[in-house]
Each structure stands twice: as C-alpha cells, then as structure tokens.
Amino acid sequence: MSVEQTATMAPRVYGVAAEFQSPAELLEAVRKLRQRGYQRLDALTPFPVHGLDEALGLRRSPLGWAALAAGLTGASGALLLQWWTGAVAYPLVVGGKPYFAWQPSVPVTFELAVLLASFAAVLGMLALNGLPRFYHPASNHKRYPRVSDDGFLLIVENDGPAFDAARAAEALRAVGGQHVEVLED
Amino acid sequence: MATVSRPAETPLVLGEVTLADVTRSVAGIVEAKTPRAWWAAFAFTGTLTLVLIAMLTYLVTTGIGVWGNNSPVGWAFDITNFVFWIGIGHAGTLISAILYLFRQRWRTSINRFAEAMTIFAVTCAAMFPLFHVGRPWRAYWLFPVPNQWSGMWPNFRSPLIWDVFAVSTYFTVSLLFWYLGLLPDLATLRDRARSRIRQIVYGVLSLGWRGSARHWRHYEMAYLLLAGLSTPLVLSVHSIVSFDFAVSILPGWHTTIFPPYFVAGAIFSGFAMVVSLMVIARWFFGLEHLVTMKHLENMNKVMLATGLIVGYAYAVEFFIAWYSGNPYERFAFMNRALGPYAWAYWTMVACNVLVPQLFWFRKVRTSVPAMFVISLLVNVGMWFERFVIIVTSLHRDFLPAAWGMFRPTWVDLLTLAGSFGLFLTLFLLFVRFLPMISMSEVKAMMASEEAA
Incomplete structure (x- = not known):
C-alpha cells in the first residue's frame, strides 16, 4: 500500500x-x-x-439584511399584486371607489412584508447554519x-x-x- | 456612606434548581408513562372534537340554514367564535414577542405554553370563517389565485380580504416562531430518547440542532427578528379583524375606537385563557418551581390592566353615541343595554369590568382558585362581548321593518362546544409530546441571574 x-x-x-x-x-x-x-x-x-x-x-449575524430584503420584496410584491389585479387585470367598480389607492392597500402590503421577512429569518437561519444536517x-x-x-x-x-x-x-x-x-x- | 437598600427581586425559579433539574422536570413529563388522568381528559375532549366534526359534516351536507343565522343577523355564532378564538391567541404572541422585546424575563417559563395556545386558538378561529362562507371547498377564491373564471381576482378594497391575509400570515408566523423556539428543546428530547421511534421522530424534527456557538448567533438574531416582526403583526391582526366591523356603516360597528379596543380585549381574554390552562398544567405536572406565583400574579396584573382598558372602551362607546348626536348610534347603544339582549350586555360588563377588579387585592391575585374562577369568567365575558357587538348591532339597524332576533340552534351550540374540544385536544397532545416550558430559555435565564 x-x-x-x-x-x-x-x-x-x-x-x-x-x-x-x-x-x-x-x-x-x-x-x-x-x-x-x-x-x-x-x-x-x-x-x-x-x-x-x-x-x-x-x-x-447578517440575518437582518436577509429579512429586510425579503420584507421589501413582500411589500412591493403585494402593492404590485393589488394594483395589477384591481386596476389592470380586473377593474371593477365597488362603491365608487378608485381601482387602486394606497390607503386600502396598506394591510395586505404589511402582512405580506411580515410573512416574507419571517420566512427569510427562519429559513435564512437554517441555511447559514447548514441545517438540517443529521450527522456531525x-x-x-x-x-x-x-x-x-x-x-x-x-x-x-x-x-x-x-x-x-x-x-x-x-x-x-x-x-x-x-x-x-x-x-x- | 449611605446605602440604598433595594428590595430583593423574587426569583423566577424557586429553590436550588440546577440546569439538569430543568431538563429532568420538563423533558421528564414527555418521557414518563402517559398518566391515566391524561387519557380521561383526552377521551372527553376527543369526544367533543368528534361532535365538532359531526356538526361540520351536518352543516356542509345540509346547508348554512342549520345555524340560527338569518336576515338581518347574517353574522352570529360563527363570527363571534372566530373573533373570540383569534383574540385568545393574542396573549401567546404578546408573551413571546412583546415581553421579549421589553426584556421581561418572567416570560421564559410561560412563553412556550402561550405560543402553543396561540396556534391552537388560531386553528379554531380560522375554521369558522371557512365554514361561514357556506361552500368551504371554494374558500380558495379568497386567495389571489387564478380560479375557473380566469381573470377574476379578489377585491382588495374589502376588509374581509385583509382579514384573510392577516389571519393566514398570523398563523404562519406564529408557527414559525414556535418551531424556532422548539428547535433546541427538540434536540434535548432527541439526545435523551431511548426508543428508536423517539430518536427518529425528535431527530428529524430537531433538524440536527447541536447548539454550536456559531448556530446560536444566527438563532438569536432570527429569534429577535421574529419577535420584532410579530409585535406589529399581532397588533395588526386584531386591528384588521376590527376593520371587518369598523369599516362598515352599521351603528355600533362604525367607530374609530375599535382597533385599540379589540387589541386590548384580545390580550385580556388571551391572558385569562393562559391562566386557566396554566394553573391546571402546573399543578398536574408539578411545575410549581418553574411557573411560580410571581408568573401568575404578573399575568393577573396584565388582566387587570387590559380589563380596565376594555371597561374604558365600553364607557367611551356610550359617551360617543350620546355626544355624536346620531340618533341611530344612540339607539344602537340604548338597545344594547336595555333591549332584548340586555342580559348578554350585562353579563359582559359583569365579567369583564366588575369581576377583574378583585385583582386589585393581592390576596386574590395570588390565590390559585380565585384566579382560576376569575379567568374563566373573563373568558365568558369576552365571548359575550363579541356576541353583543355582532348580534345587537345587526338585529336592529336603520329600518324597524327589517328588525329581527337571533336564536342559536343546537348546531350552533354544539359547534361552539366542539371548538373547545378541538382546542383542548390539541393542547393535550402538546403537553404530552412536546416540552411545555422552554428549557433552553429557562437555563439561559438561570445562567444570567447567576452571573448578575
């Protein structure tokens, strides 16, 4: 040998x-x-x-940046979704309200920002730690x-x-x- | 030199407790043989859960008419139960996130328990609007996904859609937060596991967590981020739930006080539920040294404070109804207090405003039987609060010709009872299979108290 x-x-x-x-x-x-x-x-x-x-x-830990990026993605994605579905794809008059306005868009925008940022925090933590890993x-x-x-x-x-x-x-x-x-x- | 004597802080862990004692007393519960009383409780709550399934099956196969909902009372038990259960959940997030950010260390012994309660309560809550829509198999139309009439999208200007996003986000984030907190404790159960099945199940669930310093660094940051995200989230959820009412034009609903009033009420009822369940669990599993009287007393103080906020909101609603000069608004409130549902209104006032005043007395605050009874009464009162808001506002609105009454059917009552069955069944499974106190957090707190 x-x-x-x-x-x-x-x-x-x-x-x-x-x-x-x-x-x-x-x-x-x-x-x-x-x-x-x-x-x-x-x-x-x-x-x-x-x-x-x-x-x-x-x-x-750089995790905060990941959460920030995900949160901003969630917020802009939500605004885009609400504007596109409400004003472009399916414009529908409801109670004479404008097809798109920022005021009624706040709740959904906020929720999706929080949702994506939370996923980024947890999945980012696992990714940075190399988990799941079943043998060490x-x-x-x-x-x-x-x-x-x-x-x-x-x-x-x-x-x-x-x-x-x-x-x-x-x-x-x-x-x-x-x-x-x-x-x- | 003059010395200022500071009163010694009551310790959060009682007696000579070592780190290994914490592991033994918490993990030991999960590893011990299932107690007979657990089986008895499980048989009871399991039966109630079966009743729930039977009622929902009857509802879906027959139609919404099996409930007492009618015109004008289109929202009744279903939405009352929804708001009630979602409110219960809020204490869990408050304890796990807001108290964490405020560095309230007494939260560590109760946060896991309260977070579990959040998840199970939101599960019960989400069920009600799902079945309220009448055709639950089409509930996915509420989500922005293409449906069979492609090109049709949800109306994002409606608070009901905001609610869908708020509740589903709340459930998901609460679950993530809970699981994140569980990871180190699942690793403890894995390392202590004797049987092959336990090793595999807890091994997979703990994702190979080994407590490396490099991991803890990211873990603590993730925990802080989730606490920071959950704090505005929990406030937003019940605010958005209150928008379901406040954004309408119905007298009794159309008020700007609703968001803070709903959030305070949610925390009030949630803390009451934590106390009700905790006094039983700590007694049954012998956890008095980890969940001390100080924890219970602090929770009772929170109940007293939020109860006062709720009482204030009831008073302001009446004041504004009078001060606004709006005859419909005035009528709605007079009808609440003196109309056919006055009994419900005064039950609410008695349970939510009068009874918690007993917590001003230290003797009551530190008496386990007293706090158990009071916390149950608070939950009764908070259920009636939602019932009063919803049913009394709907049953007599602008046109007397369109007035009506709501009477719950047996299906309504059994569905409500069944939702308690589901909640308690999930809870029993939790205390049987998962550590109900966060071992790693209690140990970290003990280490920092020792260092201090």
Whole structure:
C-alpha cells in the first residue's frame, strides 16, 4: 500500500473536543486557547452563552439584511399584486371607489412584508447554519448528549495540515477541559 | 456612606434548581408513562372534537340554514367564535414577542405554553370563517389565485380580504416562531430518547440542532427578528379583524375606537385563557418551581390592566353615541343595554369590568382558585362581548321593518362546544409530546441571574 492510499483511508480528524462544567469555565478556556493561537474554535452549549460570540471572535449575524430584503420584496410584491389585479387585470367598480389607492392597500402590503421577512429569518437561519444536517462529527463525543442538557463542549477544529491533534488535546487539558476526545469525520 | 437598600427581586425559579433539574422536570413529563388522568381528559375532549366534526359534516351536507343565522343577523355564532378564538391567541404572541422585546424575563417559563395556545386558538378561529362562507371547498377564491373564471381576482378594497391575509400570515408566523423556539428543546428530547421511534421522530424534527456557538448567533438574531416582526403583526391582526366591523356603516360597528379596543380585549381574554390552562398544567405536572406565583400574579396584573382598558372602551362607546348626536348610534347603544339582549350586555360588563377588579387585592391575585374562577369568567365575558357587538348591532339597524332576533340552534351550540374540544385536544397532545416550558430559555435565564 502506498503512502497516499493510507492517508486517504485514515479517517479525517475533524477536531478535538473537551467538556467544561460551566459557562464561565468555557469562556475562560476559549480566551486562553485563542491567546495560544487556536483560532478555529467552536463551542456546543445548551443555551446561548452571553459573551461567547465575542470570545470566539464571531461577527454579528447578517440575518437582518436577509429579512429586510425579503420584507421589501413582500411589500412591493403585494402593492404590485393589488394594483395589477384591481386596476389592470380586473377593474371593477365597488362603491365608487378608485381601482387602486394606497390607503386600502396598506394591510395586505404589511402582512405580506411580515410573512416574507419571517420566512427569510427562519429559513435564512437554517441555511447559514447548514441545517438540517443529521450527522456531525461532534456527535461522536461520548459526552455529546449532555450538550443539550447541562454540558459545555469546546472543540478545537482541524484548521489545516499544520493541525496537531495531540497538541490540541494537551492544550484543552491545560485549560481545564475534561473528557478530551479526538473527533473523526 | 449611605446605602440604598433595594428590595430583593423574587426569583423566577424557586429553590436550588440546577440546569439538569430543568431538563429532568420538563423533558421528564414527555418521557414518563402517559398518566391515566391524561387519557380521561383526552377521551372527553376527543369526544367533543368528534361532535365538532359531526356538526361540520351536518352543516356542509345540509346547508348554512342549520345555524340560527338569518336576515338581518347574517353574522352570529360563527363570527363571534372566530373573533373570540383569534383574540385568545393574542396573549401567546404578546408573551413571546412583546415581553421579549421589553426584556421581561418572567416570560421564559410561560412563553412556550402561550405560543402553543396561540396556534391552537388560531386553528379554531380560522375554521369558522371557512365554514361561514357556506361552500368551504371554494374558500380558495379568497386567495389571489387564478380560479375557473380566469381573470377574476379578489377585491382588495374589502376588509374581509385583509382579514384573510392577516389571519393566514398570523398563523404562519406564529408557527414559525414556535418551531424556532422548539428547535433546541427538540434536540434535548432527541439526545435523551431511548426508543428508536423517539430518536427518529425528535431527530428529524430537531433538524440536527447541536447548539454550536456559531448556530446560536444566527438563532438569536432570527429569534429577535421574529419577535420584532410579530409585535406589529399581532397588533395588526386584531386591528384588521376590527376593520371587518369598523369599516362598515352599521351603528355600533362604525367607530374609530375599535382597533385599540379589540387589541386590548384580545390580550385580556388571551391572558385569562393562559391562566386557566396554566394553573391546571402546573399543578398536574408539578411545575410549581418553574411557573411560580410571581408568573401568575404578573399575568393577573396584565388582566387587570387590559380589563380596565376594555371597561374604558365600553364607557367611551356610550359617551360617543350620546355626544355624536346620531340618533341611530344612540339607539344602537340604548338597545344594547336595555333591549332584548340586555342580559348578554350585562353579563359582559359583569365579567369583564366588575369581576377583574378583585385583582386589585393581592390576596386574590395570588390565590390559585380565585384566579382560576376569575379567568374563566373573563373568558365568558369576552365571548359575550363579541356576541353583543355582532348580534345587537345587526338585529336592529336603520329600518324597524327589517328588525329581527337571533336564536342559536343546537348546531350552533354544539359547534361552539366542539371548538373547545378541538382546542383542548390539541393542547393535550402538546403537553404530552412536546416540552411545555422552554428549557433552553429557562437555563439561559438561570445562567444570567447567576452571573448578575
């Protein structure tokens, strides 16, 4: 067997994970690991931990822009629909009212803006998070089920050929991580 | 140095509760063996639901004439029930969205429950206009889709069409909001699941949620956006429902006070329904440490405040009827208070204005049996409010020659009872299969209280 073949057959290392007992311990560990130069970190937590985004260096979610764009699409689509059906395709005199006016068009315009913006927020969230996804290497960690209960997992992710799983595991232990495990893809 | 002593805040979670305790007490309910009392309740509400199905089948196969609706009272129980149920839903959105934006942390223990109530109430509500149209299989004509006379479109200048858009948007957005909030808790149920079926069902429903920090960032933004979108939405929905009346020229309906008056009434009745259901659920499932007396007392305070707004609206309506100098308007209101439906009017005033005044007393506000009875009476009163608005305005309008009376038939009464059956059945299924308290939010609140 050649060297390349063994390299492709060996399972790819996704990263190294360790468990922490509280949000405070987790935050402390993230700060220390980043000082040591580990930049590709992720944490699995049972609830959104305050201050974790900043500690991990994550930027603000761009989801608001998606919702804004969808909302504007909904609003202009609704206006177009009401104008075209009422004034162009099917003009009908009802109580002597104009075929199209903005005042009676407000409710439907508003509702469709909200509808589309809400879909954009939820579907956008799923898309940005790559969900649904029914397998993830992190689920191989034996303490993974506790993440949705009261456990906090910190993952040092494999960020390229220079990544050394043994050193990452050592670093996680040094900052107080327990149950350190190498996660394979 | 002088120190200012601040009264200690009542904790929102009672006793020494750990994160794992929260998971155990909430997820445990879903995982435990079905209690016998649940089956008994389910048998009862399920029977009522079957009654509803029977009544609707009878209605569709026979015709709208099986209801008591007539000319001049063309809207009666059907629209009363519609407005009643849609109003019930509003408390759920208020708790989940508006209180979230105002950072009212006490909402976390009750928001899931209230949101579920919203969805089931809107389901019951939407059914009534659907069958009210007489030919429900053609109800899709209300949507802007090409029908068999291609080229014919709905009249967007009519409030009834606005209503279709408002209610369907409200239902959809409430469902999205609810599901979004459920995702992390469904993942908890998935991770705790022992049986293969549970693993698969909760696994698929949780969409592979794993609580990654990168995910929470988008998740929290999505949650904030939905809260921000739902807030004007909930206010718009009952405003638009009130336009169904206010935009007409009928005395008693044609008033500008309707939108705020309807929204306040909706929140009033919705909170009453949350309290009625919550006191039973927290007692039955032993959740007193998560849904505390403080939560219940806060809800009772909201009921008191909105009840006062509703009482004020009743008074202003009468004042304007007199002050406008419009004889038809004056007659409509005198007829409400002294006419043949006076009994309904005074039931409404007693239940909605007088009874909630008891909540001024702390003893009443913190007594579970008292709040249960009061919340039930408020719901009776709010149902009668819609009945009074609709039937008393319609039955005697401008021409005395066209006056009439409305009497509900047995089908009307059983359909109303059946809608409660459907609502409660959906609720029982919810408390059996889904976590009725948002575990991830309660845990986040506990963590932030600890840090504070």
